[in-house]
Amino acid sequence: MSLYDVIFYLFALVTLVSAFMVVTTKNIVHAAFYLLFTFFGVAGIYALLGADFIAVVQLMVYVGGILVLILFGVMLTNKITNVQIRSGSTNLVAAAVVIGIFAGALLTMMLNTRWLVNPGKTLITTIPQIGSLLVKQYVLIFELLGILLLIALVGAASIARKEEREK
Amino acid sequence: MIHVSLTHYLVVSAFLFSFGLYGVVTRKNAVMVLMGIELILNSANINFVAFSKFGNYGLNGQIMALFVIILAAAEAAIALAIVLNIYKTFAHVDVDKINNLKE
């Protein structure tokens, strides 16, 4: 068991435990914080896989952006004064059964498949390659995503603002 | 104990996916549902990056992961805006009670 393996198990553990907590805890704010750990764990896994750029992006976007967004969502949609921050769940058992079976199936699939493994050379840094791919091969998608983001931004603002204007 | 291989990563991602799915299915609060979705997306991303490392496709997998992150950001923004709107309309964000689509 090499250090690599140890670090992997560590990250995997953090990720899975915090993810489990996210979906099981009743407190929304807690859930959000567990989510933070999950994201960290996933970022670590990326780093382990040699995807340094993705890992950084994961941290910046998820932790810095989406999570903050979610927190804001939590704040705005739960009456802070009542501190009714707990959130219930439904069909716990049924869901657990179905999803358990599903997870079983998924795991079986993962484990039983004979994956074609062809470990390429490990890159020291992936950023220049990703950059050149983005502006060459994927330039159209890249641009489209830029536009999509813009639209999403405007759309989100407009949806969120709509009610206020009517008032 | 065997060396960490592709399968390990896939198993992690499978668990993450299942947790995310569980969250989406069981939670009442829309924001929590969103969190579940984020988990699912992350699990998919792990697969992408893992295949990118162990597969034969160069950095394309990472690019895809990147795009997914971007889309996730957009989706989160829109979804939260909708949630806000729902809240303004119904004064709660309980997806169980928002079933006006029925009939």
Add this chain to the structure above:
Amino acid sequence: MSDITLVNLSLIILLLPIFGFTILIFFGKRFPKLYLLETTFLGIAFVLAAIIGFVKLGTLTEHTIIFQFTWIDFGKLPLFGHLKFILGVKIDNLTAIMLLVVTLISFLVHVYSIGYMHGDKRFSRYYAYLGLFSFSMLGIVLTHNLLTLYIFWELVGLSSYLLIGFWFEKKSAADAGKKAFLVNRVGDIGMFLGILILFTNYHTFTYDSIFAAIGAGHLPFNSPAWLTAAGILLFMGAVGKSAQFPLHVWLPDAMEGPTPVSALIHAATMVAAGVYMVARIFPMLTADALLVIALVGGFTSFLAATIAITQNDIKKVLAYSTISQLGYMVMALGVGSYAYGFFHLVTHAWFKALLFLGSGSVIQAMHHEQDIRQMGGLRKKMPITYYTFLVATLAISGVPFFSGFLSKDGLLLGTYAFGSLTGHILIPIFGFTVVVLTAFYMFRLVIITFHGEPRNQEKYDHAKESPKVMTIPLIVLAVLSFFFWYSPNPFSSESGWFISKWIPTPHSVVPENMRFNFMKTAGEAAGHVQNGGEAIVHSPMYMEALHHAHYPAMILSILLAALGIFLAYWIYQWKKVDPDMLADRFNWLYKFSLNKWYFDELYHATFVAGTVGLGKVLAWFDSNIVDGVVNGAAWVTRKVSQFSGAFDHYVVDGLVNFSAFASGFLGLVLKKFQTGKVQTYVVFVVFSVLILLLIFRPF
């Protein structure tokens, strides 16, 4: 005076009335006095016509002026060569005389109408129509080709239509206008076909070119029959316009128009246009065509005269007398007595216009009473009207010293000679019978109207002589009805300037073998008296016959006229015989005459009812059969589609409905799954994926 000046003058004469018409149509309502302008225009036209007359008849007697220009140029065409439609003016003696007649009568009628139509609400309109008529009539007179003749021919038809129906509020007036136009159209179709024949063969409409081509031996479709046909067809136009049998029925009805109009259009000028046209085409008429013309004319004059003796409407009597006299003229042309036919046209124009205007004077005095049985004794009340009327009656009856005698005698002479030369004695019999009848019905009219005691005292008391504006035209026309205008010798016009100088009979261009024997040129050298302007188409044989017939014919006609006058006096003045008794005695003859030989009824029952009936049948056919087929096709299509619809409904749709039912049932079941909750759906999705995984087992 140069030719071109005369042409210009004639064009001014032509255009003045239409100018007046245009002004009156647009401004007549705003300026009610504008009718004076139109009258002045006609006055000027008359003066100009007089100038043309003097110059042409006085100094340029033997000279024909032609002025023409291209109207439509078609360029070179297959089948027609270089085709042009040419318009033009032809001024010969005929034209000059007609110009005088038309402008003078038109002018007098304009003046007369000032009095007669006074107070009518469409006064300006009336003068506008008169202007339109004068224009069209002058056009007929001036034109040098058949196409323009036809154009103006139709235009006089239009103005006649408008003027007959001038009081269109009266249904009878509107009916009469329509009848006149339609009956004329029948004749016009014939005329148009005649023009078609000539145009197709000669590619021109000009009289002279057509005559030249025929003279050069080029017959229509190389067949003498077609030449005769063309002549008769053209003559059909005259039958319509000059109210000859069998198309005479419109003229009596046309008396619904204002009386001055009757005088101008339906007595003196327009109806004479037919005669004028026959005179124009005279050179191309074959013997057969001429015979038809003579018979039609003779029969018409007889027919109309027999009707005239029983009519009680003052204008109807004059209308039938007009038809009868027109028949005379046509007959004269038919028997080759060209000059006398035309001469009679001129003299008749004066005295018939006079008679109509006189009757108008009477009618107005009697407050629009036209029935002569309500009149009587008007002589004392209306002396000027009476004496002028009498002059005209004497003229029309053929009493010596009056114009009518000269022309009538001449044309009777022609028929006499014709009868003796060709053996067609029916024509002179018609001619001489009509003399008696004419004298009789005209004096009957005069005696009943003006002599004796008043029959309707109340109307008589109100009657008074017409104003000067109406009587002066009467006097002018009366003066023109004396003999001295036409011949120094009151018993013969041969030495007169009409016959000897002004109206030379034209050459016949018809091939020799298609003329009457007496018109053949062979051996005519002796009789070919050029300097007198006479006998150009006439052979010595004819001249001789004419000479022989001269005194017998003259004496016969004077005697017969006297007989007619005597009978009229015998019955109506001296009342030796009761006319009612006569009517009873010869009841069916009387009825026959009174009802105009039942022509109106006959035509109405056959042609009118036939056409309208055919129209109705066809309309039924159209909406039921033709359209029925269409709708039937639509019906069949609909039925087929209904059948396929049924098939669709029960078989195809049955399946569909079944599946709909099935899906409905399923829906009922599946509805349970539709919770409206996203999460439930997600579970379903997961479940499904699981099932798929189980099925495909990708691991």
Add this chain to the structure above:
Amino acid sequence: MNGFPILSVITFLPILGMIIVLSMPKEKNREVKIATLVITILQVILAVILLANFNYSLGGINDPKSFQFVEKFRWIEIPGISWIGTFKVDYYLGVDGLSMAMVLLTAIVTFIATLSSWTINKSVKGYFALFLLLDTAMMGVFVALDFFLFYIFWELMLLPMYFLIGIWGGPRKEYAAIKFFIYTLVGSVLMLLVMIGLYFSAKETLADGSQVYTFNLLALMNPKNYTHTGLLSPLNADNIRLIAYIGLFIGFAIKIPMFPFHTWLPDAHVEAPTPISVILAGVLLKMGTYGILRISYPIFPEITRQLMWYIALFGMINIIYGALVALAQKDFKKLIAYSSVSHMGYVLLGMASLSAVGINGAIFQMFNHGTITAMLFLIVGVVYDRAHTRGIYDFGGLATQMPVYTGVVIVAFFAAIGLPSLSGFISEALVFFGAFAVTTTRTLAIISTLGILLGAAYMLWTLQRIYFGKLNEKWANMKDLDLREIVMFVPLMIIVIYLGIYPSAMLNLLHASVAHLTNFMAQHAQSFLISSL
């Protein structure tokens, strides 16, 4: 004029107008009307400019060089289709004397119809948009020189017409609209079949020397262009040109409308609103005869010659039958509709003679019928607007009440009767001159002269029943023409009188084309026949 695409402009100007009208707010009825009026006035001005720049000496018909204001470029081109090679359609516009007359007529009649549409109050915007679309389609039919393009315009016209009758029409509008639509569609289908047949029978040589199947009408007129195997090729011994000709002829005959395909016309006219009747009678009917002259005649000269007697026969039937049926009508508008049937008979008769004079007369008659019948329908519209009835026997004595109107009526009626000095006479006379001059049609021409009498009969009878006699007290308050209506009638009256006195104005325009057409037909009837041997 060099380079300026005036024909495209005159054709598509109404489309521009349609867009403008559609972009206007719904409640601006007046502005919509004014916009349409401006467009149609512009169109008249363009037509006059065309006329002013028109070279009267060029024949056109089959000679590409003597067409004027030509616009030609490749519109659709699909190269390399396996069994036909290159599929191409040209956008090919041009005018010769024949189409010039029709372009003028269309512009004028549309303008008048716009004025007459002033009384339309029901969904004005839609009406005028469709109206302008119709305008484009009509204009397009008359300037297109490519069969495909011609067909498109021909069909395009159907759609707005259907709605204009079906929405703005009278009580039985749906029936009339459907009838019109189906009738015309049947004709179109026949035309389409022949068009496709012709397409696969002739090949045009392009500038680069390649040979392609063609829709170009001028190329289809040249017997040399036909292939040996084409179904409609004279070179093919088994050709079915006669059947194709009859099919095409029926397609056009429905539009004329020729007996027995005429029954849609009275219904369509009776139900259509006045301006649409004006367009229908004034322009649409001319498309049938125009199509025959433009397409059937030069493409099938030998069969035309073979069938001329039959065409003349149908012309004669139209004349007499239409007049007799008109005589029995009690509905004013129906009467006028049948008079159209009768008058279009003259066009057929003149065309059938194949003589220059007859064809001149026929085209002139097309123009005159357009203007005169437009007046007649406007006249019906005037009383209908006021009285809301069209029964001939419902009226009487209107002359007393409406003198100006009656004056107009008299001019129009007598023009329809063919009174000399009004335009109708010259054209009818020329038709008879032409038809009589040709031995084949002579007898029929003689019989057809009866139409002159019958025409006068039904017209004068109507005149008497509606306008003369005692005034029906019911209409004692009827107003005489107002200014707009006078403006509507005056141009038509001026044209009718002017062309009656000076017909050369129109005939000069036609005669180069007509002479060319007759010469061409005389020569090519032979060459088409010889090449088929």
